[in-house]
Amino acid sequence: MARRNKIYEGKAKILYEGPEPGTLVQYFKDDATAFNAEKRDVIDGKGALNNRLSEYFMTGLNNVGVPTHFLKRLNMREQLVRACEIIPLEVIVRNYAAGSLSTRLGIEEGTQLPRPIVEYCYKDDKLGDPLVTEEHIAAFGWASQQDMDDILSLALRVNDFMSGVMFGVGIRLVDFKIEVGRVYDGDFQRLVVADEISPDSCRLWDLETGRKLDKDVFRRDLGNLTDAYAEVARRLGVMPKGTTPMSKPTLIN
Ligand code: AIR
Ligand code: ASP
Numbered sequence: 717m718a719r720r721n722k723i724y725e726g727k728a729k730i731l732y733e734g735p736e737p738g739t740l741v742q743y744f745k746d747d748a749t750a751f752n753a754e755k756r757d758v759i760d761g762k763g764a765l766n767n768r769l770s771e772y773f774m775t776g777l778n779n780v781g782v783p784t785h786f787l788k789r790l791n792m793r794e795q796l797v798r799a800c801e802i803i804p805l806e807v808i809v810r811n812y813a814a815g816s817l818s819t820r821l822g823i824e825e826g827t828q829l830p831r832p833i834v835e836y837c838y839k840d841d842k843l844g845d846p847l848v849t850e851e852h853i854a855a856f857g858w859a860s861q862q863d864m865d866d867i868l869s870l871a872l873r874v875n876d877f878m879s880g881v882m883f884g885v886g887i888r889l890v891d892f893k894i895e896v897g898r899v900y901d902g903d904f905q906r907l908v909v910a911d912e913i914s915p916d917s918c919r920l921w922d923l924e925t926g927r928k929l930d931k932d933v934f935r936r937d938l939g940n941l942t943d944a945y946a947e948v949a950r951r952l953g954v955m956p957k958g959t960t961p962m963s964k965p966t967l968i969n
Pocket of ligand 2: 749754
């Protein structure tokens, strides 16, 4: 068997060289980390759930004309994506106060914001992904003004799409993070939504009970993470009722 060429290994995913030039295989690990990897664990089934959920959201975005890197799912843990050059920013959109915004500005979690707020963090684990302004982004050349206009428009379109999809299954999209990549088509450069969109990268609260159905369950020790992610998948019809995608292979006697 030929060994695959590993391009990059992050905290929750691995990128391998893809079958054709310009493609990569994105592998979803079961590893969970939080607080810049100070807290870590391996959570059975998380990778498979995020692979399915990210496929679902990225396919939906592609279908409504929001370009993403997603090409197709390959198996339980892997998807084929377009290779792109990741812009070193975490683009965060917030509809309700939570997490670091609540801490930073003293706004109670769950408070509805007057309008969606977009924030940028510089993607650097050593620095803990610090919040930056457009001044930093322009001065250090991380993205051009045209890129920033396109990134804002992508982020808000993702927000509209994701808010609608989640509302339809009784879930509030509190906030989320996306990463954006550049793909080159001949002389042209396009920006696409890259990385993943999953309960690892969003805050999702049940509309009626407020139950958290996202990575805060892990960050704040609120219970079983795969149960929460499986609930999101079940509501979206991504995982048929009663199946346990995370169960280990069992021997049949
Ligand atoms: N996020 C930011 N960095 C990594 C991730 N996953 C996501 C969080 C949350 C949003 O960005 O999951 O949905 C805002 O995070 P915070 O910590 O800034 O409040
Ligand atoms: N994913 C980041 C980490 O591992 C931040 C987070 O999601 O809390 O630290």
